[in-house]
Amino acid sequence: MATLKLTLFHTRTTAQWADLVFGKQIEKGNAFLRPYGIQFDRYPATGSIELDWTFPLTPNGRVDPGLKERLQMRDLANRTYYSADNRLPVILCQIGGAGGGEAPGSIGMKLNYLPWVIMDAFTLNEDGLTLTHEAGHCAGLKHPGAPPLQDPRLMVGDAAVTDNVMAYGTFDYATQKIAPRSLVEPWQIEAYRSAYFHSA
Numbered sequence: 001m002a003t004l005k006l007t008l009f010h011t012r013t014t015a016q017w018a019d020l021v022f023g024k025q026i027e028k029g030n031a032f033l034r035p036y037g038i039q040f041d042r043y044p045a046t047g048s049i050e051l052d053w054t055f056p057l058t059p060n061g062r063v064d065p066g067l068k069e070r071l072q073m074r075d076l077a078n079r080t081y082y083s084a085d086n087r088l089p090v091i092l093c094q095i096g097g098a099g100g101g102e103a104p105g106s107i108g109m110k111l112n113y114l115p116w117v118i119m120d121a122f123t124l125n126e127d128g129l130t131l132t133h134e135a136g137h138c139a140g141l142k143h144p145g146a147p148p149l150q151d152p153r154l155m156v157g158d159a160a161v162t163d164n165v166m167a168y169g170t171f172d173y174a175t176q177k178i179a180p181r182s183l184v185e186p187w188q189i190e191a192y193r194s195a196y197f198h199s200a
């Protein structure tokens with residue numbers, strides 16, 4: 001079984017939710033990736049590493065002050081626990097506004113660190129695949145749409161393939177909920193297999 005190696009962090013203010021969020025994200029991601037022979041390999045094996053950080057991030061991470069905050073948080077993670085074996089840092093925190101997940105340093109963004117994941121503790125997609133989606137960005141995968149920053153292979157005509165793991169899920173009017181994402185393409189699996197945090 002190939003692995004995607006993770007190092008898990010949480011901020012002090014999200015400590016009490018960390019086990020629940022990481023547990024769900026890893027379980028759902030593993031179920032999604034298992035048919036392709038890929039599983040997450042987490043460090044630590046239980047729990048996560050606490051960062052001495054309390055304030056919520058400013059929503060837009062592409063420009064200051066949001067970008068500066070994300071780099072400060074990444075620096076703090078590096079000082080708190082550093083490993084040389086190419087693990088993907090995943091930081092549970094609070095992101096003001098829309099929240100969700102982000103992958104700083106990935107698509108169209110070159111920073112002084114390899115791409116990493118930050119996740120808001122309170123606004124994640126219910127399907128539990130946010131970590132898998134953001135790890136996809138860190139492996140170079142893009143959302144459906146027009147090149148160069150989006151991927152036309154995830155479009156059918158003008159419509160996005162919303163059930164794909166790199167989309168946002170399909171809104172179901174009957175239940176007023178977003179249905180779980182269920183699709184991944186062979187070339188996307190290849191991207192995960194070529195990620196810096198992949199281990200054969």
Ligand SMILES: [Zn+2]
Binds near residue numbers: 133134137143
């Ligand atoms: Zn995304």
